[in-house]
Amino acid sequence: xxxxxxxxxxxxxxxxxxxxxxxxxxxxxxxxxxxxxxxxxxxxxxxxxxxxxxxxxxxxxxxxxxxxxxxxxxxxxxxxxxxxxxxxxxxxxxxxxxxxxxxxxxxxxxxxxxxxxxxxxxxxxxxxxxxxxxxxxxxxxxxxxxxxxxxxxxxxxxxxxxxx
Numbered sequence: 512x513x514x515x516x517x518x519x520x521x522x523x524x525x526x527x528x529x530x531x532x533x534x535x536x537x538x539x540x541x542x543x544x545x546x547x548x549x550x551x552x553x554x555x556x557x558x559x560x561x562x563x564x565x566x567x568x569x570x571x572x573x574x575x576x577x578x579x580x581x582x583x584x585x586x587x588x589x590x591x592x593x594x595x596x597x598x599x600x601x602x603x604x605x606x607x608x609x610x611x612x613x614x615x616x617x618x619x620x621x622x623x624x625x626x627x628x629x630x631x632x633x634x635x636x637x638x639x640x641x642x643x644x645x646x647x648x649x650x651x652x653x654x655x656x657x658x659x660x661x662x663x664x665x666x667x668x669x670x671x672x673x674x675x
Contacts, residue, residue, distance in 0.1 A: 588674035591617035607660040630664035
């Protein structure tokens with residue numbers, strides 16, 4: 512008998528061609544080859560489901576799900592907003608104005624910032640407040656503020672900075 516692929520002489524007892532390795536369909540060798548191939552493919556699919564192999568674009572059950580994004584701890588505004596220099600006050604007969612510069616030393620932007628000061632008369636009694644606010648202060652930016660109080664004061668004291 513001749514091999515249908517390469518034309519070499521093959522005896523009827525041979526299961527495959529010695530020259531090219533061709534096994535005619537229906538031979539015992541071909542049936543075993545299909546069986547072996549089926550077992551290998553089945554094993555590969557089974558192992559991929561239990562996570563030993565990962566096919567491109569596929570998922571594996573052994574991989575842990577991605578960790579949720581944890582936002583870095585945010586500092587309180589008082590820890591981020593600093594006076595660049597001590598605030599200075601001006602007083603006239605109707606009001607008190609306090610000016611200065613505040614710098615945002617965080618990598619965080621604030622949508623709203625407010626600074627306030629308590630105002631005192633000559634006897635040390637509180638007589639009012641002076642405050643101002645700003646919409647938007649980016650991280651690293653400085654804000655030149657002027658807080659206005661509608662009461663004359665002899666002295667003032669920083670009260671608080673609020674921001675969000």
